[in-house]
Amino acid sequence: MGVADTGADSLKLYGVEFSSRLLAGTAQFPSPAILSRAIAAAKVEVVTVSLRRESGGSRAGKSFWTLIRELGVRVLPNTAGCRSVKEAVTTAEMAREVFDTPWIKLEVIGEEDSLQPDVFGLVEAASILAREGFQVFPYTTEDLVAAEKLLGAGCEVLMPWGSPIGSGRGLNNPYALKSLRAHFPNVPLIVDAGIGAPSQAAAAMEMGFDAVLSNTAIARSGDPAKMARAFALAVEAGRLGYRAGLMHARDMAAPSTPVIGRAFGDLSRA
Amino acid sequence: MRIHVNGKALDVAAATLGALLRELDYEDGALATALNRNFVRKTDRGKTPLKEGDTVEILVPRQGG
Numbered sequence: 001m002g003v004a005d006t007g008a009d010s011l012k013l014y015g016v017e018f019s020s021r022l023l024a025g026t027a028q029f030p031s032p033a034i035l036s037r038a039i040a041a042a043k044v045e046v047v048t049v050s051l052r053r054e055s056g057g058s059r060a061g062k063s064f065w066t067l068i069r070e071l072g073v074r075v076l077p078n079t080a081g082c083r084s085v086k087e088a089v090t091t092a093e094m095a096r097e098v099f100d101t102p103w104i105k106l107e108v109i110g111e112e113d114s115l116q117p118d119v120f121g122l123v124e125a126a127s128i129l130a131r132e133g134f135q136v137f138p139y140t141t142e143d144l145v146a147a148e149k150l151l152g153a154g155c156e157v158l159m160p161w162g163s164p165i166g167s168g169r170g171l172n173n174p175y176a177l178k179s180l181r182a183h184f185p186n187v188p189l190i191v192d193a194g195i196g197a198p199s200q201a202a203a204a205m206e207m208g209f210d211a212v213l214s215n216t217a218i219a220r221s222g223d224p225a226k227m228a229r230a231f232a233l234a235v236e237a238g239r240l241g242y243r244a245g246l247m248h249a250r251d252m253a254a255p256s257t258p259v260i261g262r263a264f265g266d267l268s269r270a
Numbered sequence: 271m272r273i274h275v276n277g278k279a280l281d282v283a284a285a286t287l288g289a290l291l292r293e294l295d296y297e298d299g300a301l302a303t304a305l306n307r308n309f310v311r312k313t314d315r316g317k318t319p320l321k322e323g324d325t326v327e328i329l330v331p332r333q334g335g
Contacts, residue, residue, distance in 0.1 A: 025333075025334060025335030026333040026334060026335075027333040027334055027335045028333070028335075029333070035333075048334045048335055049331055049332070049333065049334045050331075050332050050333065050334025050335075051302060051329035051330065051331065051332060052329060052330065052332040053276040053277070053327070053328065053329060053330075054276075054301075054328070054329075054330040054332075055276070056291075056294035056295040056296045056328075057295040057296075059297075060330070060332075061300060061301065061330025061331045061332060062297065062299060062300055062330070062331075064331050064332060064333065065300045065330075065331040068331070077334070078334045078335070080334055080335065086307060087307070090304050090307055090308060090309050091329075093302075093309035094302030094303070094304060094309055094327075094329055095302070097302050097309075097311065097312060098300055098301065098302045098329070098330075098331060099331070165335070166335075215335035216335065
């Protein structure tokens with residue numbers, strides 16, 4: 001497989017094809033205008049959104065929703081911050097009505113310091129939502145058994161964390177992430193959370209992950225549009241490298257220039 | 271009647287969830303409702319009665335990660 005065949009390399013999520021493998025969160029941007037510029041600069045096709053409380057008479061929710069629709073991207077609503085199965089399921093049901101999509105990025109948080117997913121609650125909530133016709137994108141850990149159970153519950157896409165949300169620590173457990181990739185070669189796997197730099201996104205893609213979702217690293221950078229573009233390029237480069245076939249690392253040097261025919265070779269030890 | 275709306279205690283006159291949205295000046299459109307932690311569809315708001323002590327959530331689109 002080489003560079004020339006990359007034209008057919010689309011990302012497919014629940015039957016929908018995308019040319020970009022970078023998904024973006026919409027939170028924490030300095031302004032709506034900067035968010036718009038970043039999404040456009042990176043040619044992002046899927047963005048995450050949420051539902052929150054708003055007092056009557058306010059227009060913030062409506063203006064945000066108008067902005068997102070004008071971007072022409074697909075939305076992936078989340079259940080961010082939910083701590084129980086019931087909360088997550090109700091939030092998902094509310095999101096489906098508002099955003100008019102069966103897609104839901106399912107979060108059931110189990111631990112406060114790390115915001116680590118409660119994989120037990122996640123499987124239960126995913127099972128309920130899948131039966132209700134949702135297309136679930138579960139935010140999970142790299143745990144193989146949890147992944148297997150999520151797939152059994154009806155999920156067709158998994159979103160393992162790179163590291164805790166907003167930490168920027170990159171890929172905390174490369175061994176487990178590689179193992180996850182190897183165990184589920186045909187399941188779309190999107191590394192979500194903790195990606196702090198384009199190089200970390202590229203590393204995830206070089207491992208063979210199908211896509212990366214980034215929010216904080218782009219939104220809180222000095223120039224979000226430039227950083228979004230940097231992430232898009234890194235994701236593309238990582239994907240291309242994976243498809244081209246990476247060399248295996250080795251402990252000893254191996255000369256790249258041919259040794260045979262080297263001048264003075266017979267004299268070097270004299 | 272005293273109920274809780276988005277975490278705040280309010281005295282309201284509305285007898286249904288639909289009437290509550292009008293009383294609190296919510297625009298009809300991009301919002302979703304839950305009563306006592308259960309989702310209430312837009313089409314069911316007008317026939318969903320409220321009672322003393324109910325907990326209502328009214329959510330709108332927001333930025334998310």
